[in-house]
Amino acid sequence: MPQAYAILAPPARFGLGRGRPPAMPDWEALKRRNDVAHHRVFGAPGPPWPPGATEDEIARAEEAVGMRFDPQVRSLLAFAAGTPDLWAMIRFFSPADYLGSELWKAVHRNVVDVFAEELVYLCGFRPSQVVVVGCSTLGPDLLFMPRPPSVRSSYVFWFDAEQQGVFPSAEAAVRAFTEKLEESPPYYL
Numbered sequence: 001m002p003q004a005y006a007i008l009a010p011p012a013r014f015g016l017g018r019g020r021p022p023a024m025p026d027w028e029a030l031k032r033r034n035d036v037a038h039h040r041v042f043g044a045p046g047p048p049w050p051p052g053a054t055e056d057e058i059a060r061a062e063e064a065v066g067m068r069f070d071p072q073v074r075s076l077l078a079f080a081a082g083t084p085d086l087w088a089m090i091r092f093f094s095p096a097d098y099l100g101s102e103l104w105k106a107v108h109r110n111v112v113d114v115f116a117e118e119l120v121y122l123c124g125f126r127p128s129q130v131v132v133v134g135c136s137t138l139g140p141d142l143l144f145m146p147r148p149p150s151v152r153s154s155y156v157f158w159f160d161a162e163q164q165g166v167f168p169s170a171e172a173a174v175r176a177f178t179e180k181l182e183e184s185p186p187y188y189l
Contacts, residue, residue: 047061048061048062048064049061049062
């Protein structure tokens with residue numbers, strides 16, 4: 001498994017809170033591989049189907065690229081197409097081969113019960129060097145990912161069924177996340 005996806009692996013594999021964090025990824029090699037994968041499948045920012053596509057058109061586009069996308073991933077791709085920084089992050093960390101349903105399932109299966117601080121430690125980055133991603137199906141989650149050099153500043157993307165947007169700071173995201181927790185505690189606590 002590529003190092004950039006280490007946080008998507010089962011937590012037990014890494015012994016959270018123990019040992020040394022993984023070595024820094026080879027950013028350039030990762031970017032070259034991801035660029036190839038994204039050019040092959042997407043060609044341009046956004047999902048491989050036109051805006052307002054019908055379910056049949058989406059199904060044909062998915063068949064053409066050999067992938068199936070969860071509804072949340074579909075929405076995320078469409079939103080990211082109009083958000084250059086967010087798309088840069090998706091492009092950098094998610095080769096097309098990892099951007100389908102299995103990636104979303106892996107996030108929820110393996111990360112939902114892991115503390116954000118441990119994820120930062122696991123990645124070997126300071127908080128100022130990470131991007132915080134919020135996603136929710138059954139409850140709000142936080143996922144910290146390393147900030148690639150191509151993204152100028154740390155920012156936060158929150159995504160769930162009710163709202164989506166980019167927060168100006170980690171503090172703003174944590175505040176929103178805390179409010180969300182008070183409204184509906186996540187199923188995994």
